[in-house]
Amino acid sequence: MSQYIYGIDLGGTTVKMGLFDGEGTIVEKWEIPTRKEDSGANILPDIAASIAEKNQEKGITAKDILGIGIGVPGPITEDGQVLKCVNLGWGIFSVAEELQKLTGVSKVKVGNDANVAALGEQWRGGGRGFDSIVMVTLGTGVGGGIILNGRILTGSNGAAGEIGHLSVNPHETRSCACGKKGCLEQYSSATGITRMSAEKLKESDQPSELRQYDHPITGLELFKAYKNGDGLAKEIVGVFSHYLGKGLSHVAAVVDPQAFVIGGGVSKNGQIVIDVIKEEYEKNVMFALKNKQFRLAELGNDAGMYGAVRMVLG
Amino acid sequence: MSQYIYGIDLGGTTVKMGLFDGEGTIVEKWEIPTRKEDSGANILPDIAASIAEKNQEKGITAKDILGIGIGVPGPITEDGQVLKCVNLGWGIFSVAEELQKLTGVSKVKVGNDANVAALGEQWRGGGRGFDSIVMVTLGTGVGGGIILNGRILTGSNGAAGEIGHLSVNPHETRSCACGKKGCLEQYSSATGITRMSAEKLKESDQPSELRQYDHPITGLELFKAYKNGDGLAKEIVGVFSHYLGKGLSHVAAVVDPQAFVIGGGVSKNGQIVIDVIKEEYEKNVMFALKNKQFRLAELGNDAGMYGAVRMVLG
Numbered sequence: 001m002s003q004y005i006y007g008i009d010l011g012g013t014t015v016k017m018g019l020f021d022g023e024g025t026i027v028e029k030w031e032i033p034t035r036k037e038d039s040g041a042n043i044l045p046d047i048a049a050s051i052a053e054k055n056q057e058k059g060i061t062a063k064d065i066l067g068i069g070i071g072v073p074g075p076i077t078e079d080g081q082v083l084k085c086v087n088l089g090w091g092i093f094s095v096a097e098e099l100q101k102l103t104g105v106s107k108v109k110v111g112n113d114a115n116v117a118a119l120g121e122q123w124r125g126g127g128r129g130f131d132s133i134v135m136v137t138l139g140t141g142v143g144g145g146i147i148l149n150g151r152i153l154t155g156s157n158g159a160a161g162e163i164g165h166l167s168v169n170p171h172e173t174r175s176c177a178c179g180k181k182g183c184l185e186q187y188s189s190a191t192g193i194t195r196m197s198a199e200k201l202k203e204s205d206q207p208s209e210l211r212q213y214d215h216p217i218t219g220l221e222l223f224k225a226y227k228n229g230d231g232l233a234k235e236i237v238g239v240f241s242h243y244l245g246k247g248l249s250h251v252a253a254v255v256d257p258q259a260f261v262i263g264g265g266v267s268k269n270g271q272i273v274i275d276v277i278k279e280e281y282e283k284n285v286m287f288a289l290k291n292k293q294f295r296l297a298e299l300g301n302d303a304g305m306y307g308a309v310r311m312v313l314g
Numbered sequence: 315m316s317q318y319i320y321g322i323d324l325g326g327t328t329v330k331m332g333l334f335d336g337e338g339t340i341v342e343k344w345e346i347p348t349r350k351e352d353s354g355a356n357i358l359p360d361i362a363a364s365i366a367e368k369n370q371e372k373g374i375t376a377k378d379i380l381g382i383g384i385g386v387p388g389p390i391t392e393d394g395q396v397l398k399c400v401n402l403g404w405g406i407f408s409v410a411e412e413l414q415k416l417t418g419v420s421k422v423k424v425g426n427d428a429n430v431a432a433l434g435e436q437w438r439g440g441g442r443g444f445d446s447i448v449m450v451t452l453g454t455g456v457g458g459g460i461i462l463n464g465r466i467l468t469g470s471n472g473a474a475g476e477i478g479h480l481s482v483n484p485h486e487t488r489s490c491a492c493g494k495k496g497c498l499e500q501y502s503s504a505t506g507i508t509r510m511s512a513e514k515l516k517e518s519d520q521p522s523e524l525r526q527y528d529h530p531i532t533g534l535e536l537f538k539a540y541k542n543g544d545g546l547a548k549e550i551v552g553v554f555s556h557y558l559g560k561g562l563s564h565v566a567a568v569v570d571p572q573a574f575v576i577g578g579g580v581s582k583n584g585q586i587v588i589d590v591i592k593e594e595y596e597k598n599v600m601f602a603l604k605n606k607q608f609r610l611a612e613l614g615n616d617a618g619m620y621g622a623v624r625m626v627l628g
Contacts, residue, residue, distance in 0.1 A: 254568040
């Protein structure tokens with residue numbers, strides 16, 4: 001008898017669904033749309049229907065299913081309660097219980113999507129070989145997920161690892177989306193790179209290859225110019241890495257992980273991103289925390305599905 | 315048959331020894347000197363001898379002892395290995411194994427002293443009723459101990475909770491004892507208070523009741539003047555609390571605890587210390603992390619013994 005696990009990554013636009021075998025090897029993956037109308041009332045039924053359909057297609061029965069894991073874009077308590085999910089229109093309820101009822105599967109594990117992706121990277125991605133990692137996702141914002149001894153650190157309100165909102169610049173006058181000023185993600189996210197680039201280009205007359213673009217500067221363009229020795233790009237990368245290195249030094253002083261795993265769109269620039277962050281990190285940490293491993297994430301958009309499966313196995 | 319636990323707090327000058335019953339109620343406590351000569355070779359044998367003596371006095375036999383817990387002033391790995399203890403002259407070895415051999419007790423639990431004290435406060439002190447706390451000790455330095463779900467967060471090199479060395483002031487020109495500049499403990503420790511007070515008194519001509527003292531200003535004197543509305547004291551308390559509140563906002567963004575427990579000499583000024591820290595904390599954290607509980611530590615120098623006992627029971 002074969003055994004199966006469903007690993008699900010619930011996003012604001014699509015639900016990434018994965019069928020895995022009992023050892024955590026992926027068998028098949030597919031996507032369904034996330035229907036947010038009616039306060040997201042269809043989302044879990046849609047997922048349950050997609051699972052039922054896949055079961056039928058593969059001849060999988062309830063007793064073959066070890067469990068279902070799901071990552072959700074909002075704060076989740078340790079017992080699988082969602083505390084509000086603005087993106088999906090959800091209020092407060094138990095995702096685990098609901099999905100148990102809808103699927104008849106008793107083992108349902110729920111986690112915050114960033115945390116679940118971190119678990120996936122620790123298990124099968126850039127964090128392989130380490131028990132305790134901090135995953136840093138450099139995308140629209142700066143996300144964090146902390147894995148200690150192979151388990152997600154949830155925090156008392158599901159807000160552990162909210163490193164994008166570390167206060168790193170006391171002199172900032174612009175507000176972050178969270179309402180504070182000087183948050184890490186104002187500088188070290190894709191959004192931060194675009195904003196800082198626009199400002200620098202406007203403020204100065206310095207020649208720069210960044211001036212060739214007639215659209216907002218992306219991380220890819222910035223790091224390309226940086227590698228070419230562009231002075232303005234160097235300044236911007238300097239701010240990006242300064243605050244990120246400092247922020248991660250704070251994280252290290254609190255949880256002392258074995259490694260940092262860097263993912264998200266900005267990390268697609270590769271090793272250079274690790275190098276600039278690590279340099280600033282080392283400047284800011286005490287001796288006992290120096291020489292941590294820095295790795296690139298490897299699973300991309302599949303990290304959440306893997307982490308969801310890991311929750312079921314763990 | 316009665317059961318007993320030994321809870322031990324090994325300090326640089328004295329060893330605090332406690333005999334507890336099987337429920338964790340203290341039966342008796344006493345101290346022995348910490349003999350640091352010969353690279354601290356006598357310390358564990360002295361402790362074992364003191365336990366043997368107490369056993370004989372009370373008619374306790376090996377089978378009556380549930381275990382021994384001990385807090386040690388240095389980094390400790392999760393399996394009870396000390397990684398170097400400069401204060402005691404110790405190198406790298408297993409404190410747990412050594413103490414097992416010397417006492418014949420098989421269950422020996424070892425932790426870093428700050429972490430063990432945090433566990434004691436969470437279990438029986440200011441953190442009672444919370445599973446996850448951050449203990450902040452405002453003494454010569456700023457120490458930290460993190461308890462998550464009732465367990466010590468050790469970190470991969472025993473350096474979790476090293477919050478005294480969070481980089482909080484990028485403009486600092488003086489070096490911290492750790493070699494970095496702008497560490498939290500340069501401002502928010504007893505030492506920091508004394509230094510800042512001396513500097514402020516020298517720099518300005520402002521009248522202040524702090525000028526009456528012909529010795530280095532203590533936390534007690536500073537907070538007394540602060541409560542009396544002294545302007546200079548207000549400035550100094552402002553710096554103390556600004557960096558501490560900000561530092562704790564970093565800690566919250568990483569582990570999202572239920573409560574902070576504030577201990578150490580400076581906390582003896584009572585609720586006013588909590589009030590000034592909390593105000594600055596709230597300014598620096600994102601909404602999801604607001605309204606944490608702040609409590610004063612309650613066990614004083616006994617916290618380490620209690621935490622050591624908790625390790626055995628837990």
